[in-house]
Amino acid sequence: MEIRRRKDQIEISELDPFLAELLRQIPASANPEGAPAAEQRLFSLPANRKQTEICAEWKTYVEPELRRLFQTATQTVATDLEQLNGNEKSLANRTLRIPAKHADAWLSALNQARLVIAAKNSFTENELNDHFRSPIGSRRDLSLFQVNFYGFLQEFILRELED
């Protein structure tokens, strides 16, 4: 896999089917439904629980806005990922082009996905910092790889935004 900036696009080329599939899973992975821990992480309280008035107002007015914001980002990413639609064979050595103006949406969707996966698996800080863990031997290992792969993409996009 190669990732580079080309004019007003971020280009991820020579994608093998495995990494292409991980990318395609971003929108689904960002969905916290059915996982209370993930839901709580994405929509955390804005104050101590004792501040009942602040928390209640937040639930009513702010949380729906946040849901819309997160959904818009994952929808943008899902649209970009349509470039990877096809059967497994056609996924070999595919190229994904992300418009630079979608960079913020990608950062958000990748972050949502990382947070949801980490919450669902209750990853510890040590596990998350162990970047040399391999090979992938279980569903949990695969999820950890997914978190790290998405983190790598975030780092690249951030570096591009800074330049």
Added chain:
Amino acid sequence: MSCGPRRDGGCLAQIKETKGIAHVSNEKTGSITTAEPTIEKETRSEEELDLPWQVVVHNDPVNLMSYVTIVFQRVFGYPRERAERHMLEVHHKGRSILWSGMRERAELYVQQLHGYLLLATLEKAC
């Protein structure tokens, strides 16, 4: 000066008076006369009296350090060095106070930080 809105629609203001004495000199006669004291009135709204509220960001092992730094730069307009200092404080001490001031603005900052998926809370300063 107009006072800020209150949640109940009223307006509570505190008036602080400052007396100053202006000296006026006359070059022709060489005399110095003292003018009437001026009174400056400063009003403060209830919200300002309610100061301060703090915007606190808490540690989160998932969010990338580089990401958190950029978010602090974007939301608060902090230069990179200051943003990094706060990020490292969050990382090492578990939390950092990013801003303190009026409640409405603090709420807005917390909302923006949640939009970037950071763990942020609004706290009343002790």
